[in-house]
Amino acid sequence: MxxxxxxxxxxxxxxxxxxxxxxxxxxxxxxxxxxxxxxxxxxxxxxxxxSRLTWVCFVCGMTGALGMLWFEHWAASVSWAVNVGGKPWNSLPSDVPVAFEAAVLLAGFGSVFALFAVSRLYPGKQARNxxxxxxxxxxxxxxxxxxxxxxxxxxxxxxxxxxxxxxxxxxxxxxxxx
Amino acid sequence: MKSIPHVVPQTLSRRLITTALAAAAILAITALVAPDRAWANLLLSGFFLTTLGLGGALFIALTNVCGASWSVAFRRVPEAMTGLLPLGGGLLLVALVAHLPRYAWHHHGTGDAGTFWFKELWLEPKFFIARAVGFVAIWIVSSRILVNHSRRQDTMTHTATTSASGVSSILFLAMFAVSISLAGVDWIMALEPMWFSTMWGVYQFSGLILATLSAIIIACILLRRVGPLAGVFSHDHLHDLSKLLLGFGCFWMYIWFSQYMLIWYSNIPEETSYFIARTHGPWGPIVLASILLNWVIPFFVLLPRPCKRNESVMLKIACVVLLGRFFDLYVMIFPPVTGNVPVFGIPEVATIIGMGCLTALIFMRSFAEADAVPRNDPWLAESLHYHA
Structure with a gap:
């Protein structure tokens, strides 16, 4: 229009x-x-x-954290249970650092790419002044x-x-x- | 800029004194019935108030060193908080000097002088007390220097004190980093002399800054309501303080978990004793409560922008975090002193109320000593027009 x-x-x-x-x-x-x-x-x-970007960031971060927690649980105690240092297979403390990093990674990339998408930016785009x-x-x-x-x-x-x-x-x- | 007259209201002052005296009386009775418990409360309140006062000086030094202009408008608030240092330090020294034998190592050392010769040397009672007196003295003097630079500026038209406070701030930060780590190790970690944690110093810092930011937020909001900071302390200032509170809440959780995970992973008996006493058994729910109050609740409430700019939300969250700080210290100090079953009742409530009254009283008096705004600070105009 x-x-x-x-x-x-x-x-x-x-x-x-x-x-x-x-x-x-x-x-x-x-x-x-x-x-x-x-x-x-x-x-x-x-x-x-x-801005609604904060919500994108929050949802991406939570997806990263919860998704990674589920994946670690599945990998370390369902699919291929490994005994590490005599700890229980399903040990939450060992899952936290990776879940934290995954939350940061997804929140960061999610926000940046959502911003690009909303403002129609892509590599090689010509500047229109x-x-x-x-x-x-x-x-x-x-x-x-x-x-x-x-x-x-x-x-x-x-x-x-x-x-x-x-x-x-x-x-x-x-x-x-x- | 016109200075706004402010005085300490007499009736409020009297009520605070009465309540604080009642709390002190309850603790005195407790000292007769359950001396261990009274001592734990004394140590906790002394450490709490000292670190709150020290946190005020830290906030001033940190913002000075960063060249931050946003915080200048309400800098008198952290300055007034440093007034807590003599009282907090006094309570702490009473707890340490008068009751040194309550530390398990006092009578018979750590019990293994051959292996832990350095620890034996370090915890030698005279050296221990001398250090404590030294820390408290250097904190009082250095925070006085920072505050005096700022107050002297009010009557000056040149910026000599501004650059002088920059140098003092740098020296303060270096001194602070070392002294708070050693003080935390001395007074709290040494309650369990055979236990150690390399994360302890930074853990103490994270709790200190969290409580300091909460206290600054509460004081600024209340001072804006009653007058002295009305039209000075803006939503943008509040927004930035809230952002710092959110960030340092995450920092506290990060450090708490780092300490826990290091010990949990390596699983060495001499290290795990701390967490076994606190997470297996009746102390467990209290540890969870301190995590809830210090991080979980503030984190989710402080994420949305409108909450960070809303004064009634921030007032409540800052109180939650201060309560969280109490429970954080409670979990550090009480288990080795009062035993495996948590004791919480009238003496602890009296400690919380007494600390609140004394903090409010000393803060108001200290705040009334100088203008509500550092009126000759070169950054004041920029701070008053600050946009977050």
Missing amino acids: SHRVLFASFEHEDDLLAAATAIRQKGLRIIDAFTPYAVHGLDRAIGLKP IFPGTTDDRFVLVIDETNAAFDVVRVEKFLLAFNVVETCERIQDGGRYS
Whole structure:
């Protein structure tokens, strides 16, 4: 589904933060923001939902720990029981270190690959810089235009109060802007 | 920055003193009826309070050495905690000096002077007491130096004390690492003179830092509620302290398990005696409870972000961890002193309540000695605008 978006670019992070807060108070939706560096408080200002990556990490970690505990139990006392130092075959303490490592491994890889999948990153992907200034000295807000009440001229005038430098309309199609 | 006046409320102060005296009276009666049990409680409370005060100094030194700016806004809280050192150290020295014969090695050494000649030398009573006095003295002096650097800064406009506190902090950390390991070995591991663990020093550290972070969290939240830290201590500060608590909870469990697994795997009788006494039989459930309180509960509660930023959740979790610290020490100290069956009743509850009252009392007085915020610290502005 494609729809129209408005790009508004600023020269200072304070203007970006103030504009983002004000735009959301007017009932408009902000799709994204592009900045040269991480801006503190921007996630709250553009109304970003809390990341779900933590849950992916937790589920992967638990899968690693419980899966490895089950595997060690199966390997060491069901499939091929081996007497190690006279200990019982099913000895939990000896299983803990490997289960711990498996939890860390799966949680780490799971989080990274989930992040890649969600943000559609893969090796060899070409960089698409949607607005050249954002790698240098420009802070850009992407505002949704699908609201029927959206009036480009009025929004542009409203943004002048926040020292907007440039605005332009683009088409968003999936994750792409053209 | 305007300093906010704060005084110790008189009625609260009187109530705390009364309760602490009642607790002391209960322990005095216990000393007549069951001297071993009273001594174990005394040693536990002395060690608990000393390490809490020492932990405050450790937090200041650690953040100074890291060049951390986030913690500056509430640094007066760990500074005030160091005020616990004289009381904790006093209780500890009373326990050690007045009742040295309660250590099994006191009368007849370790029982095998030929094999354990170094241990015999190390546990020579005069040397033992001199070390204890030395540790407590050096901790009090060094924490005073750290606190004084910070308090002197309040009246200065240049940053000479900031760099001086950096150097003191580095020296403190080196001294701390050695002294806490030796002190833990001296006062607690030596209760069972024939037993040893190479993990003991780091195990003591892990419990100390866990209790310290909990106490800082409780103090900061309460001080924000009653005023002095209102508008200073933010959700982002709380969030970071909670993250540290979560991390060090895992660290405590990691160290606890490492010690257990090393001993369980090698299965040498002289090493396993510690865990056999504590995991086979009636002490077992208490060991499990200390693991539950120190790691399992805090771990799962502290994983979600909203919990780490919620002050009522954090207040409860910090109390759970402090109780966990009590049971951790209880499991270390009581079995060799009071025997194979756990004793828990009025004297232990009195110890917990008494320690709580004394901590609150001394903390409030110590906190009132200086401004609530280190107002001339060069990092203060950055700390006040901190985002986690």
